[in-house]
Amino acid sequence: MDKSMMGDIDAMPEEDKMRMSTMIDQLQVRDSLRMYNSLVERCFVDCVDTFRRKSLDKQEESCIRRCAEKFLKHSMRVGMRFAELNQGTATPDT
Amino acid sequence: MDKSMMGDIDAMPEEDKMRMSTMIDQLQVRDSLRMYNSLVERCFVDCVDTFRRKSLDKQEESCIRRCAEKFLKHSMRVGMRFAELNQGTATPDT
Amino acid sequence: MDKSMMGDIDAMPEEDKMRMSTMIDQLQVRDSLRMYNSLVERCFVDCVDTFRRKSLDKQEESCIRRCAEKFLKHSMRVGMRFAELNQGTATPDT
Amino acid sequence: MAANNAQAAAQAAFEKDQMFGMAANEMEYRVDLFNRLTQTCFNKCIEKRYKEAELNMGENSCIDRCVSKYWQVTNLVGQLLGSNRPPM
Amino acid sequence: MAANNAQAAAQAAFEKDQMFGMAANEMEYRVDLFNRLTQTCFNKCIEKRYKEAELNMGENSCIDRCVSKYWQVTNLVGQLLGSNRPPM
Amino acid sequence: MAANNAQAAAQAAFEKDQMFGMAANEMEYRVDLFNRLTQTCFNKCIEKRYKEAELNMGENSCIDRCVSKYWQVTNLVGQLLGSNRPPM
Numbered sequence: 001m002d003k004s005m006m007g008d009i010d011a012m013p014e015e016d017k018m019r020m021s022t023m024i025d026q027l028q029v030r031d032s033l034r035m036y037n038s039l040v041e042r043c044f045v046d047c048v049d050t051f052r053r054k055s056l057d058k059q060e061e062s063c064i065r066r067c068a069e070k071f072l073k074h075s076m077r078v079g080m081r082f083a084e085l086n087q088g089t090a091t092p093d094t
Numbered sequence: 095m096d097k098s099m100m101g102d103i104d105a106m107p108e109e110d111k112m113r114m115s116t117m118i119d120q121l122q123v124r125d126s127l128r129m130y131n132s133l134v135e136r137c138f139v140d141c142v143d144t145f146r147r148k149s150l151d152k153q154e155e156s157c158i159r160r161c162a163e164k165f166l167k168h169s170m171r172v173g174m175r176f177a178e179l180n181q182g183t184a185t186p187d188t
Numbered sequence: 189m190d191k192s193m194m195g196d197i198d199a200m201p202e203e204d205k206m207r208m209s210t211m212i213d214q215l216q217v218r219d220s221l222r223m224y225n226s227l228v229e230r231c232f233v234d235c236v237d238t239f240r241r242k243s244l245d246k247q248e249e250s251c252i253r254r255c256a257e258k259f260l261k262h263s264m265r266v267g268m269r270f271a272e273l274n275q276g277t278a279t280p281d282t
Numbered sequence: 283m284a285a286n287n288a289q290a291a292a293q294a295a296f297e298k299d300q301m302f303g304m305a306a307n308e309m310e311y312r313v314d315l316f317n318r319l320t321q322t323c324f325n326k327c328i329e330k331r332y333k334e335a336e337l338n339m340g341e342n343s344c345i346d347r348c349v350s351k352y353w354q355v356t357n358l359v360g361q362l363l364g365s366n367r368p369p370m
Numbered sequence: 371m372a373a374n375n376a377q378a379a380a381q382a383a384f385e386k387d388q389m390f391g392m393a394a395n396e397m398e399y400r401v402d403l404f405n406r407l408t409q410t411c412f413n414k415c416i417e418k419r420y421k422e423a424e425l426n427m428g429e430n431s432c433i434d435r436c437v438s439k440y441w442q443v444t445n446l447v448g449q450l451l452g453s454n455r456p457p458m
Numbered sequence: 459m460a461a462n463n464a465q466a467a468a469q470a471a472f473e474k475d476q477m478f479g480m481a482a483n484e485m486e487y488r489v490d491l492f493n494r495l496t497q498t499c500f501n502k503c504i505e506k507r508y509k510e511a512e513l514n515m516g517e518n519s520c521i522d523r524c525v526s527k528y529w530q531v532t533n534l535v536g537q538l539l540g541s542n543r544p545p546m
Contacts, residue, residue: 210300214300217304
């Protein structure tokens with residue numbers, strides 16, 4: 001989500017701009033907290049399967065690290081491709 | 095979601111009616127946008143499984159069309175049955 | 189979700205306290221309605237698989253009862269453990 | 283006096299906000315119930331290869347019974363939770 | 371006159387709330403679309419044993435095609451729903 | 459002067475709205491975390507045939523360890539995301 005999606009925000013009176021900007025900020029915070037929760041859930045589900053101890057073992061911990069890192073890289077790549085499609089700059093079929 | 099669910103809306107002062115009606119409209123818009131997103135996700139998951147090309151092939155496209163159409167028909171039927179149960183007009187066990 | 193999570197709520201002016209408390213109440217109601225819906229969905233998915241009749245049979249009904257009861261007990265236990273971790277009183281690894 | 287009026291107005295506005303908040307919660311609950319019911323019965327009843335766009339007879343009767351049973355489960359769980367409000 | 375002004379102000383405030391509500395809906399829709407797309411393409415393209423933290427070449431090209439196809443499905447379903455607005 | 463007062467009041471109301479919005483976000487985050495944790499550990503630990511309504515000993519200890527490990531994953535992912543706030 002980026003602020004540029006509200007194209008006409010510049011034309012607003014000062015107080016509305018402030019309100020809109022606050023609203024966008026709060027939606028972004030909410031969105032990133034949800035993303036955090038869903039990332040934790042996904043990596044936990046994929047990496048943790050035994051419950052014989054209370055603490056993560058080494059293998060689980062490194063699985064979690066790779067999962068989170070991989071998801072973030074994936075998410076960034078999706079964001080780039082998505083932005084290209086939004087702007088109509090995507091390349092023809094390959 | 096239909097507006098009739100707020101039974102006492104007619105008894106409200108004019109300005110509250112307007113506010114309630116706007117609230118209902120906005121929840122409906124939100125709901126239908128979510129439905130749209132979830133329909134896209136469902137049909138994509140069920141119909142698209144190969145990623146050798148950038149574009150949908152004929153078979154995937156017709157699967158998507160049937161999936162979306164079928165889901166909408168299903169959703170309408172569920173809505174009818176649901177309304178009957180809400181109004182207590184459902185028929186006895188068969 | 190408990191009200192104690194807003195630590196400084198006591199320091200607020202009276203009207204803000206009231207507003208905060210209403211907001212928390214409404215989030216709690218929303219949360220418990222969602223929990224109700226998700227419990228129904230989960231137990232239905234796990235317990236009901238045949239659609240030859242319009243009514244639940246005895247076996248399905250008792251499955252639903254045990255599922256719901258078990259989920260609530262599970263949820264309470266998770267809540268207790270979660271609270272301990274929040275307060276740093278969890279016991280060392282076992 | 284003026285202060286009293288202002289306070290009463292603030293109180294009234296507050297109670298109105300509360301009422302609208304409750305109505306919004308109620309509507310969200312119903313939409314959430316309907317959406318979960320729709321998704322769940324689709325998963326239980328619909329053949330996923332989508333050979334045709336029409337619902338066939340078996341799917342239609344499965345949907346009707348699925349909605350009916352889901353409704354019963356909603357009532358049953360409501361009783362267990364000690365809420366004596368009907369789901370709607 | 372004063373009453374008229376107050377009414378006009380209330381009306382203006384109401385319309386502004388409406389506009390902000392619509393903008394919030396629009397933003398939530400886009401975020402929801404992006405999140406579903408991200409989750410779905412992760413499920414379709416990423417090897418779940420997480421042997422390494424890097425995306426490999428196969429995963430990268432799968433992601434690009436997945437995003438592209440998902441976009442097409444969004445447009446296609448939009449057409450079927452009779453909305454002639456583009457997904458964005 | 460009056461205009462200044464009105465402006466200051468509007469500013470104060472705006473900041474208060476902001477504070478309430480932040481508090482609502484924070485609460486939603488915690489509820490979301492708790493719900494995902496509850497659902498996930500139910501899926502990992504509970505036998506789905508529901509032969510009885512009680513949690514057995516194996517399920518109970520599985521739940522305790524599941525919550526503990528989920529908590530650790532929350533902290534670990536929080537560190538990776540560069541947030542130095544604890545999950546709560």
